[in-house]
Amino acid sequence: MLTIYAVSDSIGETAEQVAKATARQFNEKIIVKRVTYIKNFESAEEFLSKIECNKDIMIINTIVLVDVREFLIERCVEKGIAIINILGPAINTASRILNKIPEYKPGAVRNMDDTYDKKIEAMEFAMQYDDSKDHKGVKLADVVLIGLSRTSKTPLCMYLANKGIKALNIPLMPEIPLPEEIFEIDSKKIIGLTIDPIRLMEIRKHRMDKFSRIISPDLQYANGERVLDELEYADRIMKRLRCKVIDVTNRAIEDTALLIMESIGYGGVKDY
Incomplete structure (x- = not known):
């Protein structure tokens, strides 16, 4: 050994x-x-x-x-x-x-990485405000990710936090109104995440199978009609906010994060 x-x-x-x-x-x-x-x-x-x-x-x-x-x-x-x-x-x-x-x-x-403390702060920020736990963070975030359930919002926030970026995510659900704070920030700080409906249904079905013992079989979470309705709702919200939209279908977290960083002007290059 x-x-x-x-x-x-x-x-x-x-x-x-x-x-x-x-x-x-x-x-x-x-x-x-x-x-x-x-x-x-x-x-x-x-x-x-x-x-x-x-x-x-x-x-x-x-x-x-x-x-x-x-x-x-x-x-x-x-x-x-x-x-x-x-x-x-x-x-x-x-x-x-x-x-x-x-x-x-x-x-x-x-x-040489004087953003070490900033990274820790960003990690704490991402955990504190994950899934709209507190809307106060919207105006404090470097970037706000919006999207349906299972569009990789939380993993992306954690990945970005490791880059020292304060990322917050807001899940989009037709039944739950958006926080007013999101309409008060620069749309350039908002990134919408979309996904192919078939792929989203597959991901959600896998999720339901994994937790079948605790999830009601009547839940419409992975239902095709429900997924399409949610995607239409999300599309309307993103157009209303006039934010950049990224399709995460079959896209690696790292690739999506790179597009987000480019969109918010984070080059990731530092002079030491």
Whole structure:
């Protein structure tokens, strides 16, 4: 059984993500262990002294401190431990192109993203205002998603939140009036989600089958006529709001999110 150590001179998130991504490529049990704050020779030596070199192990590290990184690599070579550094080559290449000496700051992978707190705030926002739990968030949102049930509103909000975007979703149902707040914001902040009726019926039927024990068989949730009525209602609402409409039929969450980000002018590129 292989053990991958994700070693870093900071909190080790990047190294661990790469290690887990590596492990997922194999249909084998692979253990990933995160090792943090290896900032000097002593901590590197202490780490190596605690691992069993006679087992199948490898090290993925994101140490940027050159002397510590080289020391760890040298000691691993001596011990016959496979090790790879995923930041060194990238930093060296950028340094060569820019003709600049890097600062070699531990934790820069995390610190360079100064929207970290914003992402957390956006995640909390998405959960707080999911499915119109509170209409006060409409005017605070970066984008408001509207659409019928099962048009991926909530997953999209969570995906956008991970980009630091405060996204709120409002389900469209003929029996429930829209909050007045939605008519008081810029229509450019509103995105309508539509879907092919056949595909929507399939999704809803699957949903009903999954929860057949607790859902009444008389529910018209996946009924063809009901679905068409809902789609017509949604279409009228979106035209009234004059918002951008995206067809999510057979479209991946990532693709839809990209279209939303482009629509609201979020480029996703940051100068550091």
